[in-house]
Amino acid sequence: MKRIAVLAISVAATTAAHAQNSVTLYGLIDAGLMYTNNVVKGTSHGSLFQTTSGEINGSRFGIRGSEDLGGGLHAIFVLENGFNVQNGKLAQNSRLFGRQAFVGIRSDMFGTLTLGRQYDFLTDFVAPLSGVSGTLGDTGFAHPFDNDNFDHSFRINNAIKYTSTDYHGFKFGGLYAFSNNQNFANNRAYSVGAIYSSGPLNIAAAYLQLNGSNSTTATTGAIDTAESAANGTGGFQLGAEVQRTAAAAINYSYGPAVVGFAYSHSQFQGTQSFGSNNGTLRFDNYDLNVKYAITHALALGASYTYTDGHVSQTTTFGADPKWNQVNLQAVYSFSKRTDVYAEAMYQHTTGHGYVAFINNSGGASSTANQVVGTVGMRARF
Template sequence: MYTNNVTKGTSHGSLFQATSGEISGSRFGLRGSEDLGGGLHAIFVLESGFNLQNGKLSQNSRLFGRQAFVGIKSDMFGTLTLGRQYDFITDFVEPLSGVSGTLGDLGFAHPFDNDNFDHSVRINNAVKYTSEDYRGFRFGGMYAFSNNQNFANNRAYSLGAFYSKGPLNIAAAYLQVNGSNSTTSPSGAIDTAESGSNGVGGFQLGSDVQRTASAAVNYVYGPIVAGFAYSHSQFQNTLSFGSKNGTVRFDNYELNVKYALTHSVSLGGSYTYTDGHVTQSTTFDADPKWNQVNVQAVYSFSKRTDVYAEAMYQHVSGHGFVAYINGSGGASSSSNQVVGTVGMRTRF
């Protein structure tokens, strides 16, 4: 990976890195299903994320940091699971965006992954229900416990729905976290020690209430898949960006496209405009704006193995803000940043 304008301490300049999991985070795990009869199945997933370059565990050094849950699946009524899981923004909306693992993932994520499209934060202590597919329609709900005497500290809710008919796919989801800046419940629904552990910055900016509403749509036309995604994230009573118990808000508007040029070559790209708003800050502009353009090319040797190249450019306006592309290795020394990366991935 090459990144220009990286600030490290008192120096800045270009950065060349060996990185891990740019468009698919490296992972290893176990999945299981046991037929209990009558259309019921006991299921589990244990999934560990790791850095391929040094072998270290990701997600704040958790053994099963990506997912860890057990549950019951009914062929008729849906699935109930318990444990560390993804919210419905990740399940339903993110797959239709440019942040999906089938397109740009980490580098294409919205500023600071403010809407959790890149699932930089998973949800602990979660009870989650996901329906079966009813003529193309699915829905679900999730509640995550704080595990604290104060029931409201560091708990989370998520709702979502997905509809697919022919070439059209539509999704919407909502995520709310209460009291994620609580020092009395540091390991509730959101682990405060995990925030930014993957170098993204993370949805978990710390606030009394975090709310994200999102929706996306895409349409498949032959070899072309084109889509639009929108999200609104609000962090209430936060100290982020020098805001003294104020509010930080992001509205993200994204266009994305993927084109299967040949059986082996696919091209893709996205553009995101982010409109920010910061209240009660003495050091940062109240209305920052981000513009980011991303392009990608993937060559598949087989169904399991491919190589890829991608480039990202970001420009930010607003006093006190500098460009920072997710996973780039550091913030820019100016309002612009360019990242280029090449990589290889294989699945087994």
């Protein structure tokens, strides 16, 4: 009888330990077909039909783990890979774990401290309240050239990051990324942010600064210069001596509807973009977005972005370009894990020398207008 009791206690203890310590494999596959009405390829231009990977959410798989250390402390880690489902190639400039790679400690009382390759607080707190949210348009709805990194065209290397616990709906955090170079300030980054959630209301603000990301330390520092260009989102985000982005957003849920507004200001100092000779490039993005659940399975979404740009010291392009982009989306969910979607995007650009270029469209237009239509499927595991 005693042996049975001891065995029962051992089994119970083993089960409890297994529940407190876990390793989970997860992922998402997003594939589709896209039509773009006008794309320049070399010396020719015209309509483009193509297969896509990650039109809304980047295709990925990852491993996350947690170990209970006692006293409200947990050791955690995440290794997350990005890939192109159409050809099987690695994304994020061919990194094995290009989306995320970090390890750290989480305290139930004080928050989480992590080290490794991670997201900044624009991505964590502000982007989820915008039209670039992963629950709305994400990649296809990104602001011109993803100038504010809402679509996380680049992640932050060498980062130590703190995120607080939830204090009655309020969370905050800070990140610092080392250059790993003798010149301490060359290619480093830092970010801060905060978010407040109360019932249907969510408000967030964040700031990101990159110093010297166009330097020769691009392969060892906080930012890899090649990564943004490899993602095909314009390639100029990191070509500046100093990049600063400040943003804020708000959304409100009312029944089946969620309405949001986001604003971001991005400034690039010491850039060669758009013919500028060591000048300044500025973007102000105004993002109005809405989601509406018609039924449990069918949801509609839309967003409108107005981007006011300014380029200094340029002779090839106008100094004050403007971008207007309208986005529409419909998603039908077969289950929590599987859905199909349809999207349509239209962009109009004004300013001497500028042409339309919808993010992930396959290339710039030959005119000031561009239209993109996509149908696709997502599967999660």
